[in-house]
Every structure is written in C-alpha cells, then in structure tokens.
Amino acid sequence: MSQSPPRGRVSESTFRVRYAETDAMGIVHHSRYLPWFEIGRTDWMRGAGLTYAEFEAMGFYLTVVEVGVRYLRPARYDDLVTVRTWLAEVRSRALRIEYEVVDEQGSVLVTGFTSHICITHDGAPARLPEILIQAFEN
Amino acid sequence: MSQSPPRGRVSESTFRVRYAETDAMGIVHHSRYLPWFEIGRTDWMRGAGLTYAEFEAMGFYLTVVEVGVRYLRPARYDDLVTVRTWLAEVRSRALRIEYEVVDEQGSVLVTGFTSHICITHDGAPARLPEILIQAFEN
Amino acid sequence: MSQSPPRGRVSESTFRVRYAETDAMGIVHHSRYLPWFEIGRTDWMRGAGLTYAEFEAMGFYLTVVEVGVRYLRPARYDDLVTVRTWLAEVRSRALRIEYEVVDEQGSVLVTGFTSHICITHDGAPARLPEILIQAFEN
Amino acid sequence: MSQSPPRGRVSESTFRVRYAETDAMGIVHHSRYLPWFEIGRTDWMRGAGLTYAEFEAMGFYLTVVEVGVRYLRPARYDDLVTVRTWLAEVRSRALRIEYEVVDEQGSVLVTGFTSHICITHDGAPARLPEILIQAFEN
Numbered sequence: 001m002s003q004s005p006p007r008g009r010v011s012e013s014t015f016r017v018r019y020a021e022t023d024a025m026g027i028v029h030h031s032r033y034l035p036w037f038e039i040g041r042t043d044w045m046r047g048a049g050l051t052y053a054e055f056e057a058m059g060f061y062l063t064v065v066e067v068g069v070r071y072l073r074p075a076r077y078d079d080l081v082t083v084r085t086w087l088a089e090v091r092s093r094a095l096r097i098e099y100e101v102v103d104e105q106g107s108v109l110v111t112g113f114t115s116h117i118c119i120t121h122d123g124a125p126a127r128l129p130e131i132l133i134q135a136f137e138n
Numbered sequence: 139m140s141q142s143p144p145r146g147r148v149s150e151s152t153f154r155v156r157y158a159e160t161d162a163m164g165i166v167h168h169s170r171y172l173p174w175f176e177i178g179r180t181d182w183m184r185g186a187g188l189t190y191a192e193f194e195a196m197g198f199y200l201t202v203v204e205v206g207v208r209y210l211r212p213a214r215y216d217d218l219v220t221v222r223t224w225l226a227e228v229r230s231r232a233l234r235i236e237y238e239v240v241d242e243q244g245s246v247l248v249t250g251f252t253s254h255i256c257i258t259h260d261g262a263p264a265r266l267p268e269i270l271i272q273a274f275e276n
Numbered sequence: 277m278s279q280s281p282p283r284g285r286v287s288e289s290t291f292r293v294r295y296a297e298t299d300a301m302g303i304v305h306h307s308r309y310l311p312w313f314e315i316g317r318t319d320w321m322r323g324a325g326l327t328y329a330e331f332e333a334m335g336f337y338l339t340v341v342e343v344g345v346r347y348l349r350p351a352r353y354d355d356l357v358t359v360r361t362w363l364a365e366v367r368s369r370a371l372r373i374e375y376e377v378v379d380e381q382g383s384v385l386v387t388g389f390t391s392h393i394c395i396t397h398d399g400a401p402a403r404l405p406e407i408l409i410q411a412f413e414n
Numbered sequence: 415m416s417q418s419p420p421r422g423r424v425s426e427s428t429f430r431v432r433y434a435e436t437d438a439m440g441i442v443h444h445s446r447y448l449p450w451f452e453i454g455r456t457d458w459m460r461g462a463g464l465t466y467a468e469f470e471a472m473g474f475y476l477t478v479v480e481v482g483v484r485y486l487r488p489a490r491y492d493d494l495v496t497v498r499t500w501l502a503e504v505r506s507r508a509l510r511i512e513y514e515v516v517d518e519q520g521s522v523l524v525t526g527f528t529s530h531i532c533i534t535h536d537g538a539p540a541r542l543p544e545i546l547i548q549a550f551e552n
Contacts, residue, residue: 015291016318019328020169020311022162024215029158030478031448035296042292042354052295053354064444068482077162078318078329153429154456157466158449168340172307173434180430180492190433191492202306206344216456216467296443300436300491307434353438 006086011044013083017075027074033110037099040085050135062116069112080104092127144224149182151221155213165212171248175237178223188273200254207250218242230265279387282362287320289359293351303350309386313375316361326411338392345388356380368403369393420500425458427497431489441488447524451513454499464549476530483526494518506541
C-alpha cells in the first residue's frame with residue numbers, strides 16, 4: 001500500500017469524533033475511518049462541481065473494489081479531525097482516491113486509499129462518464 | 139413505554155458481542171441494540187415461514203415508525219447474548235414487535251419495542267398482505 | 277413517549293448524511309439517529325460551558341437508561357440535516373434530553389428523547405455534580 | 415496487498431448479514447467487513463485456547479496498524495456468509511492475520527488482512543507475551 005503525497009486539488013472535511021465511533025480501547029474503532037474517507041470523497045466531488053448524489057441519480061455507482069488504511073495515531077471522542085482527500089489516479093473505468101486524517105495540530109493519524117470502478121445500477125461495468133471526467137479535470 | 143411480558147411464539151437469536159459494538163465506556167453502545175432487535179425480527183419472521191427478504195422481494199417494507207429501549211445492565215465484548223422476540227400487536231396496517239436481550243445467565247439486559255407500518259417500495263402505505271397475516275397466525 | 281416542544285436553550289448541530297448511514301431501503305437506518313442525538317447533546321453541553329469529554333475526565337458518565345424515537349420522514353444520503361437539542365428535565369441523579377431532527381426546509385424528520393443517570397467510572401450511581409448543574413442553569 | 419492462500423489452522427465464523435449492514439446500493443457497506451474480520455480473529459483466538467477478552471484482561475491490546483481489503487462480489491441482507499481466518503505471520507512484536515469471506519456456495523466475496531502490534535493498556539509497545547505465542551503454536 002504505497003501512498004503518494006497529496007497532489008492536485010485537496011479537499012478538507014473537518015468534524016468532531018462521535019462517541020459512537022469509539023470502542024472499548026477508548027479510541028476510534030479502525031473500521032470507522034472508511035465512512036470518514038467517504039465523507040472526504042463526497043466533499044471532494046462536491047468541490048469538483050458534480051456531487052456523488054447527482055452522479056448516482058444519473059444511473060451510476062463508483063463501487064469500492066479495494067481499500068487500504070494505515071493507522072499511525074489514534075483519534076478520540078470529541079477530537080476535531082480533518083480528512084484531506086485527493087484524486088490519485090483516473091483511468092477509463094477506474095479511479096483511486098487517497099486520504100489523510102489529521103488532528104487539530106496537523107499530525108497525521110491515518111492514511112489510506114480507496115479504489116473504485118464505475119458500474120451502472122444493475123451492476124454492469126461502465127466507462128467513467130464524460131461529465132465525471134470533466135468534473136475531475138476542473 | 140410499557141412493555142408486555144413475552145407472549146405467543148418467542149424466537150431466540152444468540153450471538154456474541156462484537157468488539158466494534160463497544161464504545162469508550164467499555165460497554166455496548168446503546169444504539170447497537172437496534173440492529174440486534176432487527177436480527178430478532180428477522181429470525182422471528184423466518185420462524186413464521188416468510189423471511190423478511192422474501193417479503194421485501196414482494197414489493198413491501200415494514201418501515202420503522204417508533205422505537206423504545208430501556209437499558210438495565212450493560213453487555214460487553216465477547217458476551218454471549220440472546221435476543222428474545224415476539225409479536226405484541228397486529229393491526230391492518232401496522233404491527234408492534236417486542237424484545238428482550240438477556241445474557242448467558244438469563245438476566246435481562248435490555249427491553250424494547252419497534253412499531254412498523256407496511257409500505258410499498260415507492261413509499262405508499264399499504265395493508266399488511268394476507269400472506270404476512272397468515273404467517274403471523276402460524 | 278410524549279415529547280415536549282423545544283424549550284430553554286436549544287442547540288443546533290448541522291451536518292450531511294453519510295452514505296454509510298443509509299441502508300438497503302435507500303434511507304438512513306433507524307438506528308443511526310441515536311448517534312445523531314449524541315452529537316446533539318455533545319454540542320448542547322459544549323454550549324453550556326462544560327464539554328462531555330471534560331465531564332467524563334472528571335470521573336463520571338451520563339449513561340443512557342432509556343431512549344425513544346419517532347420516525348416521521350426519512351433522511352437520505354447527502355441531505356443536510358440539523359439536530360435540535362434541549363434539556364427537558366433535570367433531577368438530582370437523572371436528566372432527560374429531547375431532540376428533533378429537521379431537514380433543510382425545517383420539516384421535522386424524527387423526534388426523540390434520551391434519559392440518563394449519572395454514574396462514576398466504576399458504575400456506581402452518583403448525584404449530578406454541582407458543576408454540571410451550574411452549567412445546565414446557564 | 416498480496417494475500418497468501420489460507421494456511422495453518424483456518425477458523426470459520428458463519429452468520430447472516432444484518433439489515434443494518436447494508437447501504438443504499440442494496441449491498442453490504444464496504445466498511446462492514448472490518449467488524450466481520452474482527453469476528454473472525456475473535457473465533458480464531460478462541461480456537462487457539464486464549465480468547466481475546468482474556469488477553470485484553472491481562473493488560474494487552476493487539477492494536478490494528480494496517481488493513482487491506484479487496485471486494486470481489488457483494489453480500490446482501492440475510493445472506494449466510496462465512497469468514498475464514500488464519501494467522502499469516504507472527505513476529506516478536508507484530509502479527510498479520512488474513513481473511514476470506516465466502517458465501518453459502520463457497521464463492522469468495524472479499525479477501526483481506528489486518529496487521530497488529532502488541533501494546534499495553536497505556537499504549538506502550540510490548541513483545542507478544544509467551545502465552546500468546548504458545549496459543550498460536552497450538
């Protein structure tokens with residue numbers, strides 16, 4: 001799981017850790033970063049001018065085919081965290097998005113990536129639609 | 139939130155508490171009992187001879203309109219818990235299901251109910267279909 | 277589950293629905309409103325001048341003993357929702373908090389309450405500490 | 415993220431998909447496989463003769479430092495799925511566990527790994543205790 005440094009447009013999503021996201025170790029459960037990454041790409045796409053909700057309403061999904069996460073430092077309840085999100089790679093049918101979660105001091109807590117392919121609502125693989133490519137090139 | 143004692147057919151669903159279901163208090167997060175109730179009614183319906191998956195495939199949902207939960211004792215990671223589920227009330231368009239979560243010793247940890255109405259997949263209220271009523275009368 | 281109209285100080289917590297909070301009905305899963313209520317009371321306490329994280333660090337918990345939720349209209353992915361939170365009742369050892377979740381147009385989606393008692397970290401019931409009462413009287 | 419074929423003792427954990435684990439795509443949300451992996455390693459350790467709950471009570475955690483997941487086919491509500499879990503690597507302070515999630519027909523839905531280091535409850539890195547190594551050698 002090699003991760004590139006942030007590049008291109010980097011969106012930032014800032015929110016507080018919810019109590020429900022912690023576990024009995026007193027820290028955020030490791031599975032909870034994946035919904036945070038999802039917030040990151042939702043905000044990244046909104047910044048690109050095409051929301052994921054709109055993209056989905058056009059009949060497509062960007063389904064997740066692979067994820068990787070490295071955990072460096074824990075986050076805790078009520079911490080103010082920021083997900084930094086950028087587009088690492090786009091191909092005709094697939095894309096890779098990368099993420100960093102940082103705390104209020106800017107220390108990196110977690111890094112990760114998600115790989116996606118474009119499919120229609122009945123599950124057929126599809127090329128990334130032109131409108132998405134254009135949004136990504138903004 | 140008055141809860142009746144178990145009556146009619148009572149199904150039992152037994153499973154271990156997942157680590158991901160705990161929170162920083164070291165106990166199961168209070169929101170996590172609602173998915174457990176959902177396991178309870180899935181099993182209750184399977185026992186009635188009509189799975190909820192089949193019912194949904196027929197074009198219906200039993201959407202949740204109200205829930206209530208009382209928390210008596212906490213559950214912890216790896217505890218073996220049992221959800222006891224029974225049908226408390228059926229009307230032409232609605233039903234109420236009740237639950238108890240007990241530990242291995244039979245101590246009641248949590249009690250609760252969920253109220254449902256029947257809707258079609260496009261959200262229109264519907265009478266409970268005859269096949270469901272018949273299954274419930276088994 | 278009778279719910280009073282909002283009264284006293286009402287805090288507002290606004291955020292977008294996460295994809296991970298939806299279920300196969302295409303709407304927010306009913307269990308997901310409980311973590312939203314938790315966001316609501318976190319913000320309400322911050323507004324009172326004593327964060328729940330600080331309160332917990334003092335050796336106490338406000339453990340949940342009962343919840344009730346009524347679901348009026350569904351929320352969907354990417355909707356901007358607001359949790360309105362207020363303190364409905366305070367007694368020497370217990371309190372009740374109430375909530376409304378509204379959409380961008382102000383329509384009420386969900387109403388609910390949570391009842392809490394004060395306990396120490398080893399689980400012993402305790403009076404609400406004076407500092408908490410004072411914060412609540414602000 | 416290269417994954418080895420199952421080897422050594424392989425534990426199997428079988429359960430039904432919960433409705434709360436699905437998302438608006440109608441399939442299991444990709445984050446939900448991490449709690450399933452956790453079920454897998456809980457069962458794997460129980461089979462080794464030392465439960466994770468016991469290990470934790472001895473003052474240790476096996477904290478997660480990296481995860482990787484590949485998604486091949488979706489799981490849906492009420493599907494009966496099995497998590498196959500095996501120990502892929504043990505070093506003096508770290509271990510790697512691998513997983514496959516298969517459906518009732520044995521088709522692989524998801525593969526993945528988690529890497530862990532041993533820490534004490536106050537977060538200090540520690541060698542894997544001898545009792546754990548011995549359990550793993552069973």
